[in-house]
Structure formats: C-alpha cells, structure tokens
Amino acid sequence: MGDIFTIQETSGTSGTPKSFFLTWDDxxxxxxxxxxxxxxxxxxxxxRIIVCASYGMNVGANTMTLAARRLKMTIIPFGKCTFPPRVISSYRPTSIVGSVFKLLRLARQLKQEGIRPEETSIRRLVVGGESFAEESRAYLADVWGCPVFNTYGSTEGTMCGECTAFSGLHVPEDLVHLDIYDPQMKAFVHDGECGRAVLTTLLEEGTKAGTLLLNYDTEDTTTVLSRSTCSCGRTHMRIINPQREAETVWLFGSPFNRVDVEAGVFQHGNMESLTGEYEAIVGDGATGGEVVMQVNLECRDPGSIDKKGIRDRFTERFLKYRNNFAEQVSAGKFVIEINFVRPGGLGISGMKGRPKRLVDRRLRQPAR
Ligand SMILES: [Zn+2]
Incomplete structure (x- = not known):
C-alpha cells in the first residue's frame, strides 16, 4: 500500500465496482x-480542450489531463457538458471531450443561446466512454462541422484511440497485450472474428504495477481489424469500436446491441425531427414465443413529423443485416413498435448517470 498513489473504481455498470490500485508509474x-x-x-x-468526462473514480478525465501536460496542451476541466456558453467565447477551446449524447445536448443548448456550434472555435471532438453507431458519429460531426474521433478507455487501463485515418482504434501494444476470446468456444479467436477483449498488462523488466492484469475479461466485444501498418504510419494493430456485452440482447438465437438500435435512430432524414435521444424495451408479446421491442424516440414536435418515414427508415436499418429478425417480423413473432415522445418524455429522461437505453424485460428469457 505504501506504493499506491490512488485507488480507483470502475463505474460498476454491470454489478459491483472493481477496485484498481494505481501507482504513480501506472x-x-x-x-x-x-x-x-x-x-x-x-x-x-x-x-485547448474542455474535458466533459467526470473527474471521479474513473481514470479517464485525470488521465487526459496528465496526457495534456506532456503535449503542452491546455485543459479546461469542467468535468461535465453543462457549462455556460460564455466558456466557448471566453476561452475559445479547440476541442471538447465527451460522450456523443452529451455533445449533442450541448449543441442544442448552444443553438438556443444563439450560438451555432459549427461556427465556434471547436476544430475536433473526441468521444469515448460508450460505444456508438457510425450514424450517430456522422450526425454529431455534421452538427459541429468538425471531425469526431473515437477513444476507447477504461479503468482497467486500455486506452485505444482512433487516428486521422479513421480506420479502427490503435491498441498500444507495447503497454497492453490484447487478445480476443470467445467464451462459448472457450478459445481465442482469429483476426477478423468477434469476441471479448481480454487484456494483459505489459511491463518493462524490473518495473512494477499496482494492479496487474492477466487475461482480464473486459466484457466488451471487439474484432481485430488489421495488424498491418496504418495509412497514418503507425504500426500498432487496430480494432473495431468495442461494444459492451452488457448492452447486448439475444433474440431468436441471435444477438443485437444497443448500437444497432442507435444506427436505426440516426438515419439520414430522421434527424430533422428527432433529437437523437431514444430508449428501447424488449418484452414478452401477447402469445408465447412472441417478442415486442418498443422503441421510444424523442422528437421536437411529435405533432408535425413524418412518423411513417421514420418508422420505415428505422426498421429497414435495424433489419438490414439480420435476416433472422426479418423472418421473425414477417412471421409476426417479432413486433417492433415505434413511439414518439416530446422532449423529456422518455423513461430515461432526467435519470442520473449513463442511461440504460436498451432494456430486456422479458420474463421468458431465451437460451442462447
Ligand atoms: Zn492510424
């Protein structure tokens, strides 16, 4: 304990938080x-970067702040995305680090104050903390008029970042060893196949760590995209944006993730009417074996929108790569019900912390 500088905890989204004992070298x-x-x-x-991630038991915000010192950058440590608009005009920040939804909310707030996000000093955004659909990233980039970079960081100590080539996240392979494991197969998988990210800390000979990971299961799923040199010149391998296993639901023997729902929400043509806020609840249907997914979409004015168009675009995207689900929909076994609510009308509205946007409320849980 004499060598421990801080004690951190994971956010505990799936059960009891895990403790991490970090030395200054960590x-x-x-x-x-x-x-x-x-x-x-x-x-x-x-x-000059505004950090919206919270400076709490999670390591993210503090780590970025330490990293900025090395690059001689300026950090504005708000720790949340609800700062007053004067911060933008006073300090002319060049970037904001936050989650997709916090940055969308901030953009809406700025617009209400008469500030156009795309005309501010912001040149790039960095998002992290949760996985997202490519569609929501594209929309965020459009709203702010700048590129949006993804980072995947966790208290466990993975910090993988997307480079300017936007072709996967580079894994710092000299500091952490990443394997992809399939719990069902009980084996590591080949490159290009999806599985759980498993981490092992790498240390130089003679150095110490407060917490050492050996084949540590992150419970996040990903795929190795490439081990060849990236067009940015970096040689470290690249992975696809990891998704949380805790946000995956199994239906009719196939999995889908919250991100798949999100992709349907953020379709082109939907976003003139929607705010992007959504929730999806999977439940039992009226008859045995029938499953209903209720998707609630927040919109600025539910009275004056093309509901059919939004429903069609959502369903088409959601079923696009899922023949199994499409067959179940045709057979009437899987019902996708889309509802529209006013701002603040979602079940998750006003909830503290990261909302659970995809909930499985089935009493009859299926076997995988
Ligand atoms: Zn690269």
Missing part, C-alpha cells in the same frame, strides 16, 4: 497511452 503509463492517442488525432500545444 498513471504515467495511462497518460502515455492517451498522449499517443491525442497526437494521432492531430492535437498539439496550441490546443
């Missing part, structure tokens, strides 16, 4: 990973 290694990620995204000493 912090420096974490910061090294984030610093690389920032550099690969084009950040430098002229940048």
């Amino acid at each position: 912090w420096k290694r974490y910061a090294e990973k984030y610093a690389r990620s920032f550099v690969s995204q084009g950040f430098g000493r002229e940048d």
Whole structure:
C-alpha cells in the first residue's frame, strides 16, 4: 500500500465496482497511452480542450489531463457538458471531450443561446466512454462541422484511440497485450472474428504495477481489424469500436446491441425531427414465443413529423443485416413498435448517470 498513489473504481455498470490500485508509474503509463492517442488525432500545444468526462473514480478525465501536460496542451476541466456558453467565447477551446449524447445536448443548448456550434472555435471532438453507431458519429460531426474521433478507455487501463485515418482504434501494444476470446468456444479467436477483449498488462523488466492484469475479461466485444501498418504510419494493430456485452440482447438465437438500435435512430432524414435521444424495451408479446421491442424516440414536435418515414427508415436499418429478425417480423413473432415522445418524455429522461437505453424485460428469457 505504501506504493499506491490512488485507488480507483470502475463505474460498476454491470454489478459491483472493481477496485484498481494505481501507482504513480501506472498513471504515467495511462497518460502515455492517451498522449499517443491525442497526437494521432492531430492535437498539439496550441490546443485547448474542455474535458466533459467526470473527474471521479474513473481514470479517464485525470488521465487526459496528465496526457495534456506532456503535449503542452491546455485543459479546461469542467468535468461535465453543462457549462455556460460564455466558456466557448471566453476561452475559445479547440476541442471538447465527451460522450456523443452529451455533445449533442450541448449543441442544442448552444443553438438556443444563439450560438451555432459549427461556427465556434471547436476544430475536433473526441468521444469515448460508450460505444456508438457510425450514424450517430456522422450526425454529431455534421452538427459541429468538425471531425469526431473515437477513444476507447477504461479503468482497467486500455486506452485505444482512433487516428486521422479513421480506420479502427490503435491498441498500444507495447503497454497492453490484447487478445480476443470467445467464451462459448472457450478459445481465442482469429483476426477478423468477434469476441471479448481480454487484456494483459505489459511491463518493462524490473518495473512494477499496482494492479496487474492477466487475461482480464473486459466484457466488451471487439474484432481485430488489421495488424498491418496504418495509412497514418503507425504500426500498432487496430480494432473495431468495442461494444459492451452488457448492452447486448439475444433474440431468436441471435444477438443485437444497443448500437444497432442507435444506427436505426440516426438515419439520414430522421434527424430533422428527432433529437437523437431514444430508449428501447424488449418484452414478452401477447402469445408465447412472441417478442415486442418498443422503441421510444424523442422528437421536437411529435405533432408535425413524418412518423411513417421514420418508422420505415428505422426498421429497414435495424433489419438490414439480420435476416433472422426479418423472418421473425414477417412471421409476426417479432413486433417492433415505434413511439414518439416530446422532449423529456422518455423513461430515461432526467435519470442520473449513463442511461440504460436498451432494456430486456422479458420474463421468458431465451437460451442462447
Ligand atoms: Zn492510424
């Protein structure tokens, strides 16, 4: 304990929080990973970044702040996305780090105050903390008029970042060893196949760590995209955006993730009417074997929107790569019910912390 600098906890989204005991050297290694990620995204000493991630028991915000010191960047440590608009005009920040939904909310708030997000000093956004659909990233980039970079960081100490080539997240392979494991197969999978990210800490000979990971199961799923040199010149392998296993639901023997629902929400043509806020609840249908997914979409004015168009675009995207689900829909076994609510009308509205947007309320849980 004499060598421990801080004790951190995971956010505990799936059960009891896990403890991590970090030495100062651990912090420096974490910061090294984030610093690389920032550099690969084009950040430098002229940048001023508002950090919206919270400075709490999670390591993310503090690690970014330490990383910024190495790059000689300026950090504005708000710790939340609900800062007053004057912050944008006073300090002319060049970037904001936050989640997709917090940054969309911030953009709406700025517009209400008469500030156009795309005309501010913001040159790039960094998102992390949760997985997202490519469609929601595209919409966020459009709203802010700048590129949006993804980072995947966790208290466990993975900090993988997307570079300017936007072709997967680079894994800092000299600091962490990442394997992809399939719990059903009980084996590691080949590149290109999806499985759970399993981490092992790598240390230089003679160095110590407060918490050492050996084949640690992150419960996040991903796929190795490539081990060849990236067009940005970096040689570290790249993975696809990890998804949380806790946000995956199995239906009729096939899985889908919250991100698949989100992809349907953020379709082109939907976003003139929707705010992007959504929730999906899976439940038992009226008869045995029937499943209903109720999708609630928040919109600015439910009275004046093309509900059929939004329903069609959502369903088409959701079923696009899922023949199994499409067959069940045709057979009447799977009902997708789409509802429209006013701002603040979602079940998750006003909830503290990261909302659970995809909930499985079936009493008859299926076998996988
Ligand atoms: Zn790259």
